[in-house]
Amino acid sequence: MAPPNDSIDTTISTLISSKKDNFFELRNGKLSVKNTPLLTEIPNNVTFKTFSSVCQSSAAPLPLFQRAQSLSFKGGFLGFTQPKPSDRLINSLGKFDGRDFVSIFRFKTWWSTQWTGKSGSDVQMETQWVMLDVPEIKSYVVVIPIIESSFRSAIHPGTDGHMLICAESGSSHVKASSFESIAYVHVSDNPYTLMREAYTAVRVHLNTFRLIEEKSPPPLVNKFGWCTWDAFYLTVEPAGIWHGVKEFADGGLSPRFLIIDDGWQSINNDGDDPNEDAKNLVLGGTQMTARLHRNPRQGAQRSSDLSKYEAEIAKVKKKELDEMFGGGGDEKGSGSGSSKGCSDCSCKSSENFGMKAFTKDLRTNFKGLDDIYVWHALAGAWGGVRPGATHLKSKIVPCKLSPGLDGTMTDLAVVKIIEGSIGLVDPDQADDFYDSMHSYLSKVGISGVKVDVIHTLEYVSEDYGGRVELAKAYYKGLSKSLAKNFNGTGLISSMQQCNDFFLLGTEQISMGRVGDDFWFQDPNGDPMGVYWLQGVHMIHCAYNSMWMGQFIQPDWDMFQSDHLCAKFHAGSRAICGGPVYVSDSLGGHNFDLLKKLVFPDGTIPKCIHFALPTRDCLFKNPLFDSTTILKIWNFNKYGGVIGAFNCQGAGWDPKEQRIKGYSQCYKPLSGSVHATDIEWDQKTEAKTMGEAKEYAVYLSETEKLFTATRGSAPISITIQPSTFEIFSFVPIKKLGQGVKFAPIGLTNLFNSGGTIQGLLYDESIVKIEVKGEGDFLAYSSVSPKKAYLNGADVAFDWSGNGKLGLNVPWSVLASCYWNALLN
Secondary structure (H helix, E strand, O other): OOOOOOOOHHHHHHHHOOOOOOOOOEEEOOOEEOEEEEEOOOOOOOEEEEHHHHOOOOOHHHHHHHHHOOHHEEEEEEEEEEEEEOEEEEEEEEEEOOEEEEEEEOOOOEEEEEEEOOHHHHHOEEEEEEEEEEOOOOHHHHHHHHOOOOOOEEEEEOOOOOEEEEEEEOOOOOOOOEEEEEEEEEOOOHHHHHHHHHHHHHHHHOOOOOHOOOOOHHHHHHHHEOOOOOOOOHHHHHHHHHHHHHHHHHHOOOOOEEEOOOOOOOOOOOOOOOOOOOOOOOOOOOOOOOOOOOOOOOOOOEEEOOOOHHHHHHHHHHHHHHHOOEEEOOOOOOOOOOHHHHHHHHHHHHOOHHHHHHHHHHHHHOOOOEEEEEEEEEEEOOOOOOEOOOOOOEEEEOOOHHHHHHOOOOOHHHHHHHHEEEEEOOOHHHHHHHHHHHHHHHHOOEEEEEOOOOOHHHOOOOOOOOOOHHHHHHHHHHHOHHHHOOOOOOEEEHHHHHHHHHHHOOOOOOEEEEEOOOOOOOOOOOOOOOHHHHHHHHHHHHHHHHHHHHOOOOEOOOEEOOOOHHHHHHHHHHOOOOOOOEEEOOOOOOOHOOOOOOOOEOOOOOOOOOOOHHHHHHHOOOOOOOOOOOEEEEEEEOEEEEEEOOOOOOOEEEOOOOOEOHHHHHOEEEEEEOHHHHHHHOHHHOOOHHHHHHEEEOOOOOOOOEEEEEOOOOOOEEOOOOOEEEEEEOOEEOOOOOOEEEEEEEEEOOOOOOOOOOOOEOOOOOEEEEOEEEEEEEEEOOOOEEEEEEEOOOOEEEEEEEEEEEOOOOOOOEEEEEEEOOO
């Protein structure tokens, strides 16, 4: 991070930004943007302050501060004052009617999704941001509830078109009556630029998080992996994991990362023997009242003999507990995760049995396995840490939900957590808590963690200074441990889709889930849920990435390759710009499908951005308006891509407060796609591709290849329910003698353009570096004279419509070169 700006630079930036009048004005109860009314009937107690008047200095890196100041005329802060201090204050920000908006709201404590409407009364409870369409000035405005002091905020619906802001501390001991910057507003003529600029301003103002551009994602983002959850649920054990990884290897796709999900820890309930693990845990919430009571569940003995050594394993359980939590027995450790109390004998034992031996065996036998992650809840386990089980101070704290969650969907996890309360480690020991766990895990071969159940902190903040202060303490400890034990990147955040986490917890964390869990069927029993839940998942991911992608690398989650809608999921993962991983059960693999996503070496043809919905989808409802196809755009190194998905058939019902099926919408849809649907200016490397006069267009599912110009009519499409089409747009290069050429890539993979790693045009010579194996396709207006593969002359096919193809075998170097000498 750059050093804090000095006063001279601050003054210069402020002077530069002050040359332009702010686009917003609050006068006579009306908030206008560029003289266009946006919100009306604003109460007199609401204030607007420009960005530069509130944020006159910042400890953020100087380039970010200067960027925010240079754009300060485009945004500012809303505040309000009430006569009586309270721990929860609600105030109108004004009303709007007849104006399209898109928003993100929490439909569960942990999960958020998209919602659209036309009035302030249409927004949902716990809305995290609202984007308003302002066609009068060809612009867009975003309203972002943020954090001020010890209060966080969210947007709620009001009556008669009013939009409310709710500021709450989460503790009756923490009260306030006045705010000057509880929400941020920003305007831009580009909705994607809008989100980037707005969250940059918020980052500079709060300085409690870092943007994704300031961090590196974990290396697994470019790879294929397997998660154990849907394979085993709570019965995960070493033999199953071993056989699972082996099945992938035998099928020709060795996972490059493994996530050992919930079920591996040693947990029990308050009434259980404190020295015994809970027994017969099954799905249905039984694990959600249990607490972490000691080290990871053992049984990870030498993988070559998975049925022996139970007595030896029992002997080292106590030793590994001491190592994990820094001491125990007669010799107390420091709490740092060091093994001060261990003896030579037990060290030798733990080399042969336990987690360390298991991870070593996995990596020895499966050479491509780079990363092994394990699951844990933010509080340790679902029910936290059992008091007295470790040297840490843990206390059973009853749960209290914010009234804002009254509008969310009934959730078994919430019910069970409230029933069991949380064993909360004192926030003063948060550093020790995470370092104790993570230093142990790192030492035994674990390279990262999936941290889940994150938003329970807001349930138990009453006596800890409120939800903001409690979150700060926990996220500080988690971030420090991540930096120390997992190379600063080895963490996937999950069940975290609330602004508390993003505004307070992402200083170090650089990757997180952007969708709800993958549900292979409807838990409420709708037989059509096996289909419509998959479209819902894609909507979560696409629209959440609009804001979450400013903080973290979006993770579209796992799916099962043998599911009825596996191909539907695979198409979205192919161009999402994140990792690809599955949760297949043993024996439940579709390797033919997976090989359309993954290279033989376990890496993936990943897009270079994160997928986002196209402009013509932003203010629409692609779930149950019976009209809108979800279209998402992304970039490859040498072209753009659009995925068109028919997700119709389900969605949020505000009256029933649940996601349900809308079977009347589950039908074929027609729409169109155009090269200009891709937001080429959103990445520097892609901008020149957006200026191309002509493109080669390839459709992955219908295998069509044709050309189109920027002035061409939109491409008409019809998409069946739960199906998709992927469009690759590759700029056409004019070579000597009027020859036109554009490489498409390996068409046996969904994201064919992602297979092209290098491209060089040299007069009549085209040199292409390709990764993968299979059917290479290019557009060429004439037949080449010669084609070479790795220096050898090879045969190729060319047809009059411009299709130029050849077969590319896999290279041990994971790449191959293709040279074409044209006429």
